[in-house]
Amino acid sequence: MADLDLEKAQIMFKLARKDNWGSKYDRLEHFKRFPNLQKAIKDLSTIEWILIYKKSMFTGISLNTQNKKEIIDFIEAKLPHLKGVIK
Numbered sequence: 001m002a003d004l005d006l007e008k009a010q011i012m013f014k015l016a017r018k019d020n021w022g023s024k025y026d027r028l029e030h031f032k033r034f035p036n037l038q039k040a041i042k043d044l045s046t047i048e049w050i051l052i053y054k055k056s057m058f059t060g061i062s063l064n065t066q067n068k069k070e071i072i073d074f075i076e077a078k079l080p081h082l083k084g085v086i087k
Helices: 002-017 037-046 065-078
Strands: 050-054 059-063
Touching: 002 037, 002 050, 002 059, 002 065, 037 050, 059 065
Parallel strands: none
Antiparallel strands: 050 059
């Protein structure tokens, strides 16, 4: 299960790095390299860290700005080499 947490942190870091917060989202298909993508997205949307945008041609995801501090803390805990990188 620790691998799933690491994957969640990597997914959220990719979103944060591209500045995908709130209504600025990225297509889910850009994350297909993650083996447990569906489970990770489901878990993160359940705790409202990721917002899901269902469009006619694709599904978009972004980070929830209301939980920004918790998201950044989680990413830095799982990926310590990124401490201080995310704004």
